[in-house]
Amino acid sequence: MGTYFELxxxxxxxxxxxxxxxxxxxxxxxxxxGKEQLLDLMRVLRETPTYSFDRxxxxxxxxxxxxxxxxxSLYSRRYDKWVTVKVKLDRDNPxxxxxxxxxxxxxxxxxxxxxxxxxxxxxxxDLRRILMPDNYEAHPLRKDFVPLEPRIEGGxxxxxxxxxxx
Amino acid sequence: xxxxxxxxxxxxPQHPSTHGVLQVQVELDGxxxxxxxxxxxxxxxxxEKLMESRTYVQCVPFTDRLDYVSAMNNNLGFCMAVEKLAxxxxxxxxxxxxxxxxxxNRIASHHVFIGSxxxxxxxxxxxxxxxxxxxxxxxxxxxxxxxxMTAHYIRIGGVAADAQDEFLRDTxxxxxxxxxxxxxxxxxxxxxxxxxxxxxxxxxxxxxxxxKFGMSGPNIRASGVDYDIRKIDKYGAYGKFDxxxxxxxxxxxxxxxxxxxxxxxxxxxxxxxxxxxxxxxxYMAKVPKVLRPPKGDAYHRVENxxxxxxxxxxxxxxxxxxxxxxxRPSFVNLQALDTMCKGMLLADAVTAFATIxxxxxxxxx
Numbered sequence: 044m045g046t047y048f049e050l051x052x053x054x055x056x057x058x059x060x061x062x063x064x065x066x067x068x069x070x071x072x073x074x075x076x077g078k079e080q081l082l083d084l085m086r087v088l089r090e091t092p093t094y095s096f097d098r099x100x101x102x103x104x105x106x107x108x109x110x111x112x113x114x115x116s117l118y119s120r121r122y123d124k125w126v127t128v129k130v131k132l133d134r135d136n137p138x139x140x141x142x143x144x145x146x147x148x149x150x151x152x153x154x155x156x157x158x159x160x161x162x163x164x165x166x167x168x169d170l171r172r173i174l175m176p177d178n179y180e181a182h183p184l185r186k187d188f189v190p191l192e193p194r195i196e197g198g199x200x201x202x203x204x205x206x207x208x209x
Numbered sequence: 210x211x212x213x214x215x216x217x218x219x220x221x222p223q224h225p226s227t228h229g230v231l232q233v234q235v236e237l238d239g240x241x242x243x244x245x246x247x248x249x250x251x252x253x254x255x256x257e258k259l260m261e262s263r264t265y266v267q268c269v270p271f272t273d274r275l276d277y278v279s280a281m282n283n284n285l286g287f288c289m290a291v292e293k294l295a296x297x298x299x300x301x302x303x304x305x306x307x308x309x310x311x312x313x314n315r316i317a318s319h320h321v322f323i324g325s326x327x328x329x330x331x332x333x334x335x336x337x338x339x340x341x342x343x344x345x346x347x348x349x350x351x352x353x354x355x356x357x358m359t360a361h362y363i364r365i366g367g368v369a370a371d372a373q374d375e376f377l378r379d380t381x382x383x384x385x386x387x388x389x390x391x392x393x394x395x396x397x398x399x400x401x402x403x404x405x406x407x408x409x410x411x412x413x414x415x416x417x418x419x420x421k422f423g424m425s426g427p428n429i430r431a432s433g434v435d436y437d438i439r440k441i442d443k444y445g446a447y448g449k450f451d452x453x454x455x456x457x458x459x460x461x462x463x464x465x466x467x468x469x470x471x472x473x474x475x476x477x478x479x480x481x482x483x484x485x486x487x488x489x490x491x492y493m494a495k496v497p498k499v500l501r502p503p504k505g506d507a508y509h510r511v512e513n514x515x516x517x518x519x520x521x522x523x524x525x526x527x528x529x530x531x532x533x534x535x536x537r538p539s540f541v542n543l544q545a546l547d548t549m550c551k552g553m554l555l556a557d558a559v560t561a562f563a564t565i566x567x568x569x570x571x572x573x574x
Contacts, residue, residue: 100536
């Protein structure tokens with residue numbers, strides 16, 4: 044995947060954003076950022092000519108039980124560089140700015156993350172479930188997920204918490 | 210002028226030309242399309258979740274079921290991501306065999322594209338011809354691993370078994386046949402007047418739009434964006450082969466079709482070079498019986514038949530992945546469907562579905 048973003052440029056970003064952090068011990072350190080500054084950071088990464096990360100390669104979330112982490116993998120076609128940006132979110136109320144404001148093509152991937160992981164994207168044009176049924180009330184990729192029980196009520200398929208075995 | 214009223218027509222999920230269980234809610238004004246909303250999830254099996262409760266080796270067969278017409282490419286993507294995470298070096302012979310299989314599978318997948326496209330346009334003959342030739346590749350896979358579609362042949366650290374002489378000989382025979390095959394296709398439908406009229410200047414995706422939607426694969430190259438992961442990343446043995454990346458100009462249906470026709474020829478070129486320079490040696494690296502990649506995460510992307518296929522794997526140091534995320538190209542590409550269909554006639558929607566080439570196994574994951 045080309046080469047990783049240079050450390051001195053990461054340092055520049057760290058000076059520019061006070062919540063930015065990275066682990067200098069790692070070979071390819073992810074750039075951690077506070078969720079309030081995420082949108083500004085992404086704008087800088089995309090629009091600064093010396094960075095020009097024009098492609099959102101991948102976007103997802105990971106449930107670490109104490110917190111939820113958003114992972115963004117950006118790629119610059121011009122310089123053949125890539126960088127990983129991570130944001131830690133509160134597990135009970137995960138909310139983050141939608142990247143559709145910068146990359147319109149993240150629409151479906153954000154809907155998927157919302158559907159399966161329950162992360163709410165602010166200012167998303169069309170935040171609906173995409174893979175699971177619309178009336179499903181759980182997020183399957185969470186680590187504490189218990190499958191819901193399908194039942195037909197009045198001709199409509201509904202989903203219910205499983206009855207305990209006892 | 211006749212008075213018209215907008216209405217919504219459901220195409221699919223059970224419809225022969227939506228290629229699987231894709232549902233599209235087409236908003237129509239008379240016969241003109243005003244909007245097209247894809248609705249998916251009918252084939253959602255939760256592969257990402259299933260992988261969390263399997264060991265790394267047990268995860269590989271799931272990738273066959275993602276894009277089930279190009280299973281080898283998916284195996285390759287997943288195995289390379291795990292190898293990156295665990296730091297496994299793959300022997301050179303295995304890299305070459307992988308490239309041969311992946312490119313053969315790319316040709317087979319493009320056969321499905323051509324076959325279903327021509328079928329949707331009303332020429333069932335085209336489908337019979339394309340599937341006849343695809344069968345030749347599936348027979349090759351049958352020789353090398355005993356499976357035709359869900360191959361599970363590329364494994365973590367190499368390939369499952371060495372390529373037999375029979376396989377290499379028959380692959381050579383197939384490669385020799387490719388120019389003749391393409392010639393036949395060109396005579397049969399590329400030159401057909403009705404086919405061209407249906408394809409040219411319909412469902413245009415401009416360069417800007419393709420970049421905006423984050424598209425990848427033949428679809429973005431048809432719009433004239435030089436973006437091929439095989440060329441950019443040179444993963445595996447791809448850096449050693451000489452091949453071109455065909456580009457389109459207008460980004461219409463015709464370009465998306467022609468790109469794939471040209472890609473078949475390029476894939477054949479790659480396979481020929483791999484066959485000529487096939488190194489001797491082991492086909493599998495020394496991989497520990499119980500694979501425990503160190504704590505951390507890795508993202509690896511490969512050029513799947515449909516575009517940029519990425520695997521993001523998080524390891525917690527145990528035998529099972531903590532989290533797997535799959536960036537599926539057809540899922541992202543589908544975002545362009547609305548723009549492609551707008552302003553077209555209902556009959557053209559079928560062509561648009563076919564040329565954007567979504568595979569529901571991959572879209573729904």
